[in-house]
Amino acid sequence: xxxxxxxxxxxxxxxxxxxxxxxxxxxxxxxxxxxxxxxxxxxxxxxxxxxxxxxxxxxxxxxxxxxxxxxxxxxxxxxxxxxxxxxxxxxxxxxxxxxxxxxxxxxxxxxxxxxxxxxxxxxxxxxxxxxxxxxxxxxxxxxxxxxxxxxxxxxxxxxxxxxxxxxxxxxxxxxxxxxxxxxxxxxxxxxxxxxxxxxxxxxxxxxxxxxxxxxxxxxxxxxxxxxxxxxxxxxxxxxxxxx
Numbered sequence: 679x680x681x682x683x684x685x686x687x688x689x690x691x692x693x694x695x696x697x698x699x700x701x702x703x704x705x706x707x708x709x710x711x712x713x714x715x716x717x718x719x720x721x722x723x724x725x726x727x728x729x730x731x732x733x734x735x736x737x738x739x740x741x742x743x744x745x746x747x748x749x750x751x752x753x754x755x756x757x758x759x760x761x762x763x764x765x766x767x768x769x770x771x772x773x774x775x776x777x778x779x780x781x782x783x784x785x786x787x788x789x790x791x792x793x794x795x796x797x798x799x800x801x802x803x804x805x806x807x808x809x810x811x812x813x814x815x816x817x818x819x820x821x822x823x824x825x826x827x828x829x830x831x832x833x834x835x836x837x838x839x840x841x842x843x844x845x846x847x848x849x850x851x852x853x854x855x856x857x858x859x860x861x862x863x864x865x866x867x868x869x870x871x872x873x874x875x876x877x878x879x880x881x882x883x884x885x886x887x888x889x890x891x892x893x894x895x896x897x898x899x900x901x902x903x904x905x906x907x908x909x910x911x912x913x914x915x916x917x918x919x920x921x
Contacts, residue, residue, distance in 0.1 A: 689736035762835035782832030
């Protein structure tokens, strides 16, 4: 439990919710009116692998990805991709559950952030950027086209997020409209006074340790800001015209 509570909050909440929901559904506790329930999947290990991969790649992104360095930015990413997955999977695939799509979205974004590295799928080592496509191939063979298409919606959602937040602003000079709201940053522990909104984006002001003239021992006045040099203080005064 200590390891669970030490994990990043968004990933641990998603995985915990998936575990509870899966146990309730596979156990027949929840009605099919709320979540689809198929007794034939009672012996399936799919939900275990979903939990494992969602945990692995979700925590990897939330802890280590530079794109999610701001407080609450990973939460905004999850909300965005979940919305797109739900819209695509329900409309074009007719799906009623979407965890496979969310897992694949995590894998796709992880692969984009770690280009040039290696990853393992089953027992084969491949470049990590091929990992989403290899995972789709395995799903097609093991679970069939229906589950694979749900995973495809995850790739589409993650790619759309990548395009809107990185590719379009960086290479096309466009604006990034997916920003982390201030109230979300506050939820995740950011101090509101440390952020200010500018025309070019959100500016972060780190904490400052300012010293008053009395505390520093002397008034800076017109002295230079270069520390450790002869310009940091006034020299010995002389009257004009003296030797």
